[in-house]
Amino acid sequence: MHPETLEKLEVLRLHWRKLQQRPMRQLFAENPNRFEDFSLNIDDLLVDFSKNHLDGEALAMLLDLAKSAGVEDARAAMFAGQHINTSEDRAVMHMALRNGSDRPMIVDGKDVMGDVRAVQAQMKQFATSVRNGKIAGSGGAFTDIVNIGIGGSDLGPVMVSEALSPYCDGPNLHFVSNVDGDDLADTLAVLNPATTLFIVASKTFTTTETLTNAHSARHWLVETLGEEAVGQHFAALSTNLEATSAFGIDDDFTFGFWDWVGGRYSVWSAIGLSVMIGIGVENFEQFLLGAHEVDNHFVEQPLAKNIPVIMALIGIWHRNICEFSTHAVLPYAQHLHRFPAYLQQLDMESNGKSTAKNGQQVGAKTGPIVWGEPGTNGQHAFYQLIHQGSDIIPVDFLIAANPHHQLGEHHDILLANCFAQSEALMKGKNIDEVRGELRLAGMDEEKIANLAPHKVFSGNRPSSTFVFSKLTPRTLGRLIAIYEHKIFVQGVIWNINSFDQWGVELGKSLATELLPMVKGEASTEAKDASTQGLLAHFQALKK
Ligand code: F6P
Numbered sequence: 001m002h003p004e005t006l007e008k009l010e011v012l013r014l015h016w017r018k019l020q021q022r023p024m025r026q027l028f029a030e031n032p033n034r035f036e037d038f039s040l041n042i043d044d045l046l047v048d049f050s051k052n053h054l055d056g057e058a059l060a061m062l063l064d065l066a067k068s069a070g071v072e073d074a075r076a077a078m079f080a081g082q083h084i085n086t087s088e089d090r091a092v093m094h095m096a097l098r099n100g101s102d103r104p105m106i107v108d109g110k111d112v113m114g115d116v117r118a119v120q121a122q123m124k125q126f127a128t129s130v131r132n133g134k135i136a137g138s139g140g141a142f143t144d145i146v147n148i149g150i151g152g153s154d155l156g157p158v159m160v161s162e163a164l165s166p167y168c169d170g171p172n173l174h175f176v177s178n179v180d181g182d183d184l185a186d187t188l189a190v191l192n193p194a195t196t197l198f199i200v201a202s203k204t205f206t207t208t209e210t211l212t213n214a215h216s217a218r219h220w221l222v223e224t225l226g227e228e229a230v231g232q233h234f235a236a237l238s239t240n241l242e243a244t245s246a247f248g249i250d251d252d253f254t255f256g257f258w259d260w261v262g263g264r265y266s267v268w269s270a271i272g273l274s275v276m277i278g279i280g281v282e283n284f285e286q287f288l289l290g291a292h293e294v295d296n297h298f299v300e301q302p303l304a305k306n307i308p309v310i311m312a313l314i315g316i317w318h319r320n321i322c323e324f325s326t327h328a329v330l331p332y333a334q335h336l337h338r339f340p341a342y343l344q345q346l347d348m349e350s351n352g353k354s355t356a357k358n359g360q361q362v363g364a365k366t367g368p369i370v371w372g373e374p375g376t377n378g379q380h381a382f383y384q385l386i387h388q389g390s391d392i393i394p395v396d397f398l399i400a401a402n403p404h405h406q407l408g409e410h411h412d413i414l415l416a417n418c419f420a421q422s423e424a425l426m427k428g429k430n431i432d433e434v435r436g437e438l439r440l441a442g443m444d445e446e447k448i449a450n451l452a453p454h455k456v457f458s459g460n461r462p463s464s465t466f467v468f469s470k471l472t473p474r475t476l477g478r479l480i481a482i483y484e485h486k487i488f489v490q491g492v493i494w495n496i497n498s499f500d501q502w503g504v505e506l507g508k509s510l511a512t513e514l515l516p517m518v519k520g521e522a523s524t525e526a527k528d529a530s531t532q533g534l535l536a537h538f539q540a541l542k543k
Contacts, residue, residue, distance in 0.1 A: 139194025149201030156267025290477025428459020
């Protein structure tokens with residue numbers, strides 16, 4: 001981290017010490033305009049960050065920190081196609097995939113929009129033909145699509161297709177990611193090979209899990225339909241066109257993308273093909289449009305009015321000043337049930353790093369542990385800890401004003417619960433309030449003395465709330481892009497490369513080394529005692 005940023009963090013820490021004497025209730029009482037001052041919107045999409053424990057002075061200092069850390073220059077460098085992914089020497093240009101304007105997007109001296117539009121045209125043609133049955137399987141129109149991929153080649157399409165399920169009117173979508181054979185076997189068990197299309201999604205086309213699943217799916221298909229059916233029933237999404245053709249996938253059924261699209265930023269690319277088949281071309285275009293609107297907002301708005309920048313700075317405040325180590329994303333929208341899992345890869349694979357861009361240690365905490373589940377289910381599971389646990393967990397709540405299914409009072413109850421949680425976290429309930437309530441209920445003083453401490457809520461627990469009109473394709477595009485740019489800004493402040501992922505490599509290479517030992521074909525002698533013991537126990541149990 002830059003020494004100047006570290007110094008500014010120190011000053012912010014001093015401010016936090018003072019601010020802790022002023023609970024959030026007091027901050028609201030002191031400033032009747034706190035909601036207006038601490039909320040921003042893009043059209044109907046509002047982000048209320050007033051229930052975070054910071055004041056105007058803290059925010060001004062954080063904005064100054066963002067400026068001095070070079071956020072504006074870094075943003076310009078990313079949009080100019082500079083190789084900001086330094087350890088892999090690549091540009092970062094997923095914004096080109098949703099560029100709805102005439103603006104050229106330059107990578108290595110070339111406007112990539114021509115290539116992007118060509119693949120999009122190919123995808124549209126293919127998706128439409130699959131949907132209307134012009135492209136069909138050997139048994140007629142495709143009834144089922146199986147996307148085989150993992151990480152960014154799975155989480156994006158699966159999360160988006162779940163989130164937009166009310167718009168899915170094409171063939172049934174299935175997603176297989178885990179190399180655990182149960183995943184593929186359970187999926188295939190209900191499918192008819194003659195009407196199933198497999199989409200093998202892999203940026204590198206070298207990922208063990210995906211290739212293992214793809215080969216097994218191929219075997220399953222060939223067993224009933226013969227080798228000649230492969231071309232008709234397999235499509236590929238990849239940057240590695242040599243490997244896709246070696247697998248036997250027809251060029252017409254292969255959809256390319258480029259090394260400037262990171263895996264976890266790839267749902268906007270050909271990787272989104274299964275989604276496009278499910279929701280149709282127009283809805284997919286709306287999804288891209290939403291993200292493009294956020295790109296414009298991110299580029300054009302001053303830092304103080306910039307939603308991704310403000311969300312990033314609140315995250316820096318929580319992580320580096322308040323020292324909170326996790327961040328919960330709690331959508332009050334059942335269709336967003338995979339959104340926290342998607343954000344886990346987006347955030348933790350991007351900013352889960354301790355080495356700065358210059359090869360030195362960052363010298364401060366970086367990305368938090370991201371987790372979450374939809375409300376209200378979480379309320380009956382882990383919210384106890386969020387309200388009264390010894391860790392403070394900043395929360396993002398997400399809620400739509402209008403549901404897809406208007407069932408009696410359901411949506412009003414859902415909304416009331418969401419608003420209740422953020423209010424409870426912020427205000428809490430002190431011991432005098434608890435005692436007063438118990439006295440009013442007629443409890444005797446001895447019982448009150450025993451029970452009251454358990455019913456105290458400390459309050460001052462931070463949350464931000466996103467409220468939007470409806471979970472449409474456009475809104476989902478906006479939400480994802482807000483988080484993408486938030487993560488980017490944090491990476492700039494921490495001076496890390498948010499676009500590589502070397503941390504996944506060691507486990508991969510050890511798995512390759514261990515495979516012959518698991519098969520019992522190689523000696524385990526060189527392994528540590530625990531690994532040897534585990535392997536021996538496994539071999540003894542293996543039937
Ligand atoms: O293991 C990490 C990773 O490289 C992710 O970054 C990526 O999204 C995933 O594996 C899948 O990679 P691929 O699309 O190349 O199969």
